[in-house]
Amino acid sequence: MISRPTVVGMVTWIALTGLASAASVVSLALTGPANPLEWGLGPLTVDSLPRITYVAHRGGAREVPENSMSGLMAAYRRGTAQVLDLDTQVLRDGTPVVLHDPTLNRTTFLGGEVRGLGARDWRGVRLRPRGSLPGSWRSERPPTVAEVLDRLGGRIVLMLEAKDPRGLDRLAGMIRARGLNRSVFVNSNDPEVARRAHDLGLLSQLWRSAEQLRGDRPERWRPYVDLLDVDHRARDADLLRAVRSGIPRVWAHTVLTPAERDRVLALGCDGIITDAPGLLARHPARRASAGRDAVEGVVDEGVGVLVRERAGVLEPALRQG
Numbered sequence: 001m002i003s004r005p006t007v008v009g010m011v012t013w014i015a016l017t018g019l020a021s022a023a024s025v026v027s028l029a030l031t032g033p034a035n036p037l038e039w040g041l042g043p044l045t046v047d048s049l050p051r052i053t054y055v056a057h058r059g060g061a062r063e064v065p066e067n068s069m070s071g072l073m074a075a076y077r078r079g080t081a082q083v084l085d086l087d088t089q090v091l092r093d094g095t096p097v098v099l100h101d102p103t104l105n106r107t108t109f110l111g112g113e114v115r116g117l118g119a120r121d122w123r124g125v126r127l128r129p130r131g132s133l134p135g136s137w138r139s140e141r142p143p144t145v146a147e148v149l150d151r152l153g154g155r156i157v158l159m160l161e162a163k164d165p166r167g168l169d170r171l172a173g174m175i176r177a178r179g180l181n182r183s184v185f186v187n188s189n190d191p192e193v194a195r196r197a198h199d200l201g202l203l204s205q206l207w208r209s210a211e212q213l214r215g216d217r218p219e220r221w222r223p224y225v226d227l228l229d230v231d232h233r234a235r236d237a238d239l240l241r242a243v244r245s246g247i248p249r250v251w252a253h254t255v256l257t258p259a260e261r262d263r264v265l266a267l268g269c270d271g272i273i274t275d276a277p278g279l280l281a282r283h284p285a286r287r288a289s290a291g292r293d294a295v296e297g298v299v300d301e302g303v304g305v306l307v308r309e310r311a312g313v314l315e316p317a318l319r320q321g
Contacts, residue, residue: 036154036155039154039155042154042179043153043154043155043179043180043182043183044154044155044156044157044183045157045182045183046157046182046183046185046203046226047182048157049082049083049157050082051270052265052270052271052272052285053082053083053249053251053270053271053272054080054081054082054083054271054272054274054277054280054281055081055082055083055084055085055159055251055271055272055273055274055277056072056075056080056081056083056084056085056274056277057085057253057254057273057274057275058071058085058086058087058100058275059071059072059074059075059084059085059086060075060080060081060274060275060276060277060278061275062133062256062275062276062279063075063133063134063275063276063277063278063279064133064137065127065129065130065133065137065140066100066107067086067087067098067099067100067107067127067142068127068129068137068140068142068143069140069142069143069147069148069151070137070138070140071137072084072086072143072148072151072152073151073152075277076152076155076156078277078278080277080278080280080281081274081277082156082157083156083157083158083159083185083271084152084156084157084158084159085158085159085161085187085273086098086148086158086159086160086161087099087100087160087161087163088145088160088161088162088163088164088167088171089101089102089114089115089163089164089167090114090115090164090166090167090170091114091115091117091118091119091121091122092115092116092117092118093118093119094166094167094170095119095122095144095146095170096144096145096146096167096170096171096174097114097122097142097143097144097145098142098143098144098145098148099114099142100163101114102114102115102163102164104125107127107128107142108125108126108127108128108142109126109128109139110124110125110126115164122141122142122144123141124141125141125142126139126140126141127139127140127141127142145160145171145174146174149174149175149178149180149184150178153178153180153183153184154178154179154180154183157183157184157185158180158183158184158185159184159185159187159205160184160185160186160187161186161187161188161207162186162187162188162193162197165188165190165193165196168186168193168196168197168200169200171186171202172186172197172200172201172202175202176201181201181202181203182203184202184203185203185204185205185226185227186202186203186204186205187205187206187207187227187229188205188206188207189206189207189208189209189212190206191206191221191225194206194221194224194225195224198224198225198226199224203226203227204224204225204226204227205225205226205227205228205229206221206225206227206228206229207229207230207231207253208228208229208230208231208242209231210231210233210234210235210238212231213230213231213234213235213238213239213241213242214234214235214238216238216241216242217241218241218242218245218247219245219246219247221245221247222245222246222247225247226247226248226249227247227248227249227250227251227271228242228245228247228249228250228251229251229252229253229273230242230250230251230252230253230264230269231252231253232252232253232254232255232260232263232264236267239252239264239267239268239269240267240268243267243268243269244268249270249271250268250269250270250271251269251270251271251272251273252264252269252271252272252273253273253274254273254274254275255272255273255274255280256274256275256276256279257279258279258280258283258285258286261274261280261285262285262286265285
């Protein structure tokens with residue numbers, strides 16, 4: 001004879017199930033959320049990056065709204081870059097937020113300085129997508145850095161430029177608290193900020209303009225810079241000096257065309273920072289870079305390097321001028 005559950009028994013079972021669910025919620029709140037399933041044993045780190053790495057600069061600013069959550073997510077899903085770049089500013093209370101400029105004027109419907117805003121003010125800011133972008137994009141609130149780290153951290157390598165150095169300590173705490181020390185580069189144009197980032201246990205990135213590279217001696221930064229980010233418009237000699245500095249990674253910005261990419265790869269750069277990752281993906285490099293080992297010869301002021309092809313291998317050929 002099959003027994004049927006009594007009303008009292010069903011009520012008791014529902015009550016116990018509800019208590020168990022509530023206990024699970026309390027446990028989750030106390031211990032924090034589990035790692036995303038795709039992490040496996042841990043977050044994706046820089047150790048997983050390919051020999052030639054592509055970076056979506058500001059999410060790929062010629063293809064998506066720059067520094068927007070929808071743009072970053074689109075770049076992530078498209079898979080044409082292995083690293084997502086974004087810029088950070090700081091609100092009045094120290095909260096790091098995602099925006100390139102120190103003011104709202106260029107990319108939003110409002111004006112004024114970012115550092116003058118409170119958290120409540122920030123929730124009212126709306127990005128203004130450029131009309132020249134492909135596709136259709138809605139206006140949206142620019143994200144906070146915490147929102148980006150929680151959405152994308154560990155799923156893809158990130159590159160955060162600390163536009164306002166006052167936010168560096170807060171950034172470091174947020175990255176370390178999420179176990180993303182090996183998953184996020186922290187970028188600056190200031191060698192001292194790069195040194196501080198290194199001392200805080202972060203992956204340190206230093207970017208330099210073509211003009212700055214003329215007088216730089218990058219080997220001096222080798223002890224504390226993990227990634228040197230060089231202007232693709234720099235002279236051949238200056239790019240070669242960067243490549244041969246001993247810094248583990250030398251990536252070139254902001255590359256827009258296949259020809260620009262092919263030049264810096266041939267000179268030994270091993271990463272491409274671009275506003276158009278989709279375009280470059282549709283036009284693969286004519287030939288894989290010969291690598292840093294192929295970049296040989298003396299490099300002095302006034303001496304550049306051309307690239308020639310012999311027996312199917314790219315080689316540097318010295319030129320005067």
